[in-house]
Amino acid sequence: MRIALFVTCVNDLVFPGTGRAVVRVLERLGHTVEFPAEQGCCGQMHANSGYRDEALPLVANYVKTFDGYDAIVGPSGSCVAMIRDWYPKLVSGADAVAARTYELSELLVDVLGVTDVGAAFPHRVTYHPTCHGLRMLRLGDRPYRLLRAVRGLELVDLPGAEECCGFGGTFAMKNAGVSGAMLADKCASIVDTGAEYVAAVDNSCLAHIGGGLSRTRVKAKPIHYAEILAS
Missing domain, CATH: 3.40.50 (Rossmann fold)
Incomplete structure (x- = not known):
């Protein structure tokens, strides 16, 4: 192939x-x-x-x-x-x-018919299903299945997971107030999980979330899930 x-x-x-x-x-x-x-x-x-x-x-x-x-x-x-x-x-x-x-x-x-890619990542992780992946591609549980197969990884549910993080490309610039409020809600949910990392399929959303988390005194860091799978 x-x-x-x-x-x-x-x-x-x-x-x-x-x-x-x-x-x-x-x-x-x-x-x-x-x-x-x-x-x-x-x-x-x-x-x-x-x-x-x-x-x-x-x-x-x-x-x-x-x-x-x-x-x-x-x-x-x-x-x-x-x-x-x-x-x-x-x-x-x-x-x-x-x-x-x-x-x-x-x-x-x-x-390829694979869920276990031979990865190991001994950390507490939560997963944010981004809007395009959730609503347009309908990825469903595919990323979850891959993450659950990673050795040592503790995958914790994210409250309000299906709620948008507020990025939306130019939406965050044109509607900064609304975007910021949505981001604050998302970051609060991530903090509630006690996760060390928040993973997603889009680095654009993770950059937005990471900016929000950096303004709080929390340990959670954004990471693209591909980087977890490559570990």
Whole structure:
């Protein structure tokens, strides 16, 4: 199986360790992961902000770059949701590549049939199901199943887990007051768990949550779940 990594903008520029973690997990399972250098932004920010025409070249580049791969994995629920949900509506012929694009837990559980990736992470962890992963990709219990199989990891339930953290891309900037209130609620729930780490499938949401947690005197730290699986 030819597998390609779509690292996404935010991970490439701010959280490169997440992309490397995905590769480590898949290589541990015996797979070779290719990284097409021609890849770029998925166009989500443009499309979500009303600039769909400006997003079209980015969509076309993605389709061209990843054509021919059996599976494309992206460590970002929001970017994968953009590709799967919007690409077929924006560009003719994007359906096939979009259908072969997976969030990491989908690739591991549904395609490769794996839940135990051989990881060990002896810490108390809670999991925040991000909006795109929860409502658009419908990841369900896939990330939970992967985390529960990690040796030494204590997975604790997050109160109000399905409530948005308040990020929502430009929503956090355009509606800072509402976003801040939602973030405060999310951080309070994380603190209540006594977790050392809060994991999620989107580093954008984790950056938002991490900013909120950094302003409190708590030990909880944000971490992309791929980095737990790579440990």
